[in-house]
Amino acid sequence: MQTVKLKIQRSEPSSGKKVSYDEFEVPVEEGMVVLDAVHYVENNLDPSLAVRWNCKAARCGSCAAELNGMPKLMCKTRVDTLGDHITIEPMKAFPVVKDLVTDVSHNYEVAKKIPPFTPKPEMKSPFLINQIDITRSKEFRTCIECFLCQDVCHVIREHHSDYFGPKHVVKIASLDLHPADCIDRSELLYHEGGLGFCDITKCCQAVCPEDIRITDNAIIPEKERIVDHVYDPIGRLIRVVKGRKW
């Protein structure tokens, strides 16, 4: 039977267990994804292997990891695309809880800082909105919060800045482009959100499993909005006079 060799990173920092690698040999089935191989290990070889997963259908975004060094969803990556040796490591931008599980709670803290959807006072329920007006926001709403974009972002990984990160820019863009929303989030994104740190290397866009054009459609337009808002006094005056969001 054909097999694949998995090299899985193990560690538990809180109890002083340093990083080591365990190797496992796993039989390969047609169409098998990496999460199947990890489940084989968990079910048959080592039930204590910590891995976060949930839907195994690329819907929930739980099983993000680095596969042969590339940030990917384990449930969406077929074994046959990676060859017969696969190294599986946790996401490196987050502190490790145990083995492949990282502590992503910081993302939930950032999410709380983003003002929620707030409908325009004049919007009467039920809303009347054209389909064409929802299409831009819709792209960002497919975000499954896997945090792969946060993981691959070198500003977050290496510079320890206060940059919110691509995932949260996507969230803000989804709210900003909601046709019924009335909040201006650009000041937040500029000051506390640190969007200026992003130098648009597009790594986040490259790893997004939902193919959201994070840099092109969320980050760059948000940067442009900030420029308009923060650096254009005349535009600002017009908006104040007319009471407009943009």
Added chain:
Amino acid sequence: MPTGLMSNKSDFTRVTTDILIIGAGGAGLRAAIEANEMGIKTTIVSKSLLGKAHTVMAEGGIAASLGNVDKEDNWKVHFTDTYEEGVQLGNWRMVEFLAKEAADRVYELERYGALFDRTPEGKISQRAFGAHTYRRLCHVGDKTGLELIRTLQDKVAHTDVRIYDEFVISKIFATGGKVTGAMGFSMREGKFYVFNCKAVIIASGGVGRLFKVTSNSWESTGDGLAMAFRAGAAIMDMEMVQFHPTGMIWPPSVRGLLVTEGVRGDGGILLNNKGERFMLKYSPEKKELDARDVVARCNYKEIMEGRGTEHGGVYLDISHKGAKFIMEKLPSMYMQYKEFAGVDITKEKMEVAPTTHYHMGGIRVDPITNMTNVDGLFASGEAACGVHGANRLGGNSLIDLLVFGRRSGRSAAQFCSENSIHDVSDTEIEEEIARVTKFVERKDPVNPYPIMNRLRETMSARVGIIRNEKDLQVALDTITEIKQKIGNIGVSQGIKFNPGLIACLELENMIQNAELLVKGAIERKESRGAHTRSDFPGTRDEWHKNIVFTKAGDGIEMSYSPVEDPPEDFIVNVKKGR
């Protein structure tokens, strides 16, 4: 008093709250919003990360008779569709709440920020779905569940509701028929917590992972159901498990993964290996859009009679609608076939077969308050029972979450304002800590996974879409045998993020649930809705009743509960019964 206490033997943190909600899917989150708005101190715990609950996988839409597309639609037609397709086993009062409150809940979700697809006039668009008389499903492409959970999650995150995610509740405490609290452990911290509370809402979802072939995610092991049973709550309609007609079948890795009913709602047709559109023969009027139990049985029949596909399924074809339509309306379906099966659904046919999808049965609740027979213990969502009868319509589960999530949050909050906090004794806490830690302290522990897999294989093979006494008895014998084998299950390493430990706890719950399910299936000697007995075909009047299980000492007590007929004028325009 959220301070850490040191008892003599074990460490645990005590948390005091008014309401503890178990489960952060649609029902749990909606309950939290409601209770919080009523000024009640609310805590929500979730086995997964926040926002990952099984609700996220809901695809096709949420049912509400808005009449945006078909103006003739109204709550009575929604009521009739739901009640009749549930083969008159549902609780008519709950169905009435569902049908009447649906529109308010959808528009409320829109005010919370959900962005539904629109009609040309700019209203919320509605698509056709199986056995709904009119086009009724409000949707966000085929990612409605994602939009729903993200919207509710954002709403809750901006309140002072306390959230504990990646947190396992292992025990609900009840004394003298009253809830006193619950306890469990944080997976990330590896620490025990005890919750002193006035009310507990179980919103922990269904039991889909009892089956090997399932569309359900990791969480659906029925933990809440099993804990409620142990706390004294009555469990009803356990035998009623929905098999969705269309799950993926190939490759083996994704076997059971859901293919949304939206594919058929948007014009997809079912074909056998001869290229015949067989639904024309079985259901000339509703065709592919008959109720799920009917279509699932037709698919099964085609496969069993040798007209199936290479991998043992039937074909589902939507390619005639063209790439543009498919990419807009069914993007997830395109992705999942492309990535997992290497099939381009804009050009090729999908291979599908029935998959375990939903549990209509669950914890019996009062239709008005959603409270169980245990004082202070509430349930809503898939964990509860009563709305869907013997068969659930597509789109009715998402609306169930919102309608009854809210109702349970509301009545639990009301309950809290009239009751005080109870004490949980140290002995009870110590006992529970000992029960959980024994799994990680055993020498030479037995791996729980192979046992769990055997249970799941048995359930899929013997308690599936067409059942009979012999198979069910084999399943029950296997469960009894498995029960005796779990005395030494366990896992190495500690409490902290240890999937093997959680599997041990889940396995006990699953065995409990499987036993009730199979006993119910043996008991119901008729075919009704999703429960099909080849040895007892046809619906029988003497079985127009619910089968109820309660705990009696260490055993199980079975009883029947009559079904009340709805007021006659609630039923409109459709035939009564099938």
